[in-house]
Amino acid sequence: MNLKELALRLGLSPTTVSRALNGYPEVNETTRARVMAAAKRHNYRPNTRAIRLATGRAMAVGHVIPLATRHEIVNPVFADFIAGAGETYSRNDYDMVLSVVSDADEETTYRTLRSKGNVDGVILHAPRLDDPRIPLLREIGLPFVVHGRSTGSATPYAWVDVNNRRAFQRATEFLLDLGHRRIALVNGLEFMDFAIRRRTGYLDALAARGIAPDPALMTSEEMTEISGHRIGARMLAQPDPPTAFLASSMISGMGVRRAIEERGLVMGRDVSVIIHDDDLSYMKNGEDVPIYTATRSSVREAGRIAAEMLLGLIAAPGQEPPHRLLEADLIIGQSTGPAPTGPAPR
Amino acid sequence: MNLKELALRLGLSPTTVSRALNGYPEVNETTRARVMAAAKRHNYRPNTRAIRLATGRAMAVGHVIPLATRHEIVNPVFADFIAGAGETYSRNDYDMVLSVVSDADEETTYRTLRSKGNVDGVILHAPRLDDPRIPLLREIGLPFVVHGRSTGSATPYAWVDVNNRRAFQRATEFLLDLGHRRIALVNGLEFMDFAIRRRTGYLDALAARGIAPDPALMTSEEMTEISGHRIGARMLAQPDPPTAFLASSMISGMGVRRAIEERGLVMGRDVSVIIHDDDLSYMKNGEDVPIYTATRSSVREAGRIAAEMLLGLIAAPGQEPPHRLLEADLIIGQSTGPAPTGPAPR
DNA sequence: AATCGGATTCAAACCGCTTTGGATGGCGCA
């Protein structure tokens, strides 16, 4: 059942039927009702491909998922971010098209997406320092929103980000207030923009209390359980071990916890741990009470917001690039406590 | 730059240019070379929307991601499955469109996808027992491939699945060979088809050795760390605790491990653990040597295979639905050992 | 020399919708 056929049955022209269905004013309300009814009755759905060609809009947005060729890692937060964004898209009748692409091909992908007209805009994931994709997208004129920010980028751009600096600053302050002085930072890879900001927040808080950072307490690695465990174990074996850890993700936090418990110590009593919690649906920080004290910010919510921003940008191009800074909550769990006085047990 | 304009510059008709670019035989090779060169020079890319309308094909496949409304869980294996499938799609110039949809709207989504012509086929995720989506898709005539299987489904359908039954049977046998007699099953929710099959494999292995299953050792919950921990703790506190655990995912296995260590026991020495390892890129089972003994099957590879199967189905419809059963590897890690003789320590 | 057939090329229809630029008809008003 297509428009022409429906029009035929109604004894109307395709023009009128199209207008009736799309809510244009120049059609009699009685007629509109008739058309609507007939459309429903015959289960008519306009062909998306035709709409797209006729309107020149793709009614789709792209998410280009870079596959770091070296370690082939798929970022675990994607699933939730996309779930959030997806809700927004379906509500607005947009398709979400994903391109999984090795990062060598990323530039080509954007250019192709643009010239073939597959999408009306894209979300940029996992930005780095002075990310070259930002000027690229600007140059080819494809509307985009960055999930995160890119320190050093000269081009203005739209973004949605968590206030990572402030989150880690607050977390550090919280630990300092509990009396901790040796606080380890288990950070993600620092070519990623968010990792840099987190470190800055950590350093700022230390500096404000006049505490010199100890390089031996600062690491920057992939955020896996293994890596968290290795780092935790190594640091706790030091002569002057940290009494608290600040971990960039729940997963690495779990590794740290394992290292703590392996030494017969108790998390929250002997050693404190704060993690950053993306509030992933398949990785909850406890069921009712949080296990870990955490800086929490829902990545799913970020997805929703980024998607809305992008649709706005597509609808009204040429405006000043908007942005949104989300504050993370500091939620108190059972993994933190006052710094132990005296020598550590064992 | 579009086809008409390119044709104009070349002094050819759009017909010829189109044919030259698409490799049709009825065009002089000299002309073809000229056309190709001009296309490259002017950076011509045919407009996808026009191709789609003209050919009647969407050149896109859909992945409908159900969002269980109750717990709003995004399945953590999606990211990797999709990464695998995505590679296949880009190689074949197909788009991957994701619809995130609450499972109440799932039927509508499939029907809409079909009648609006957004996709040429879909991948069905997370099948349940006698899954109603299978006859639905068959009825509306949308080609599809199921990731997993659906016990009890009368309609034939295409699928790609891991041999879950056999994997868990082998894992159980392995533990039995090590002398374990009280083996706990920490299974996923058993309305999911894969969970049922895993339990069957476990039961089969026990039965083959004449061991009666103990309901107190069999659980079926969401596969989270918390849940694994709770189950592990409860079971280990029983009067006659299990000496081994079989966990349906690495995450729940991590919870079990924590419960073990909390009791001062050592995994692999006092209590054995086998997990199922989907080989997720962000959740590796150890770096060089595996930590957990595991039944391993790459979900990313499954994505690749399912995507290829679907593209095949789209290209040649009406054939007998193909399927592919992937065997899981049983890889030996450090989490298993001979059953302790005598009473458990402590 | 006339005919034939293969190799090339082209004009035009078509895919299913939107949108522009009129037509048509009824009604109020001078």
Add this chain to the structure above:
DNA sequence: TGCGCCATCCAAAGCGGTTTGAATCCGATT
């Protein structure tokens, strides 16, 4: 009665490709 103005509807021209059916060219065949 004549005119202008709305309200309503329609024919036709796109959108940018693919594909059908036919034309043209040319060397080969008879």
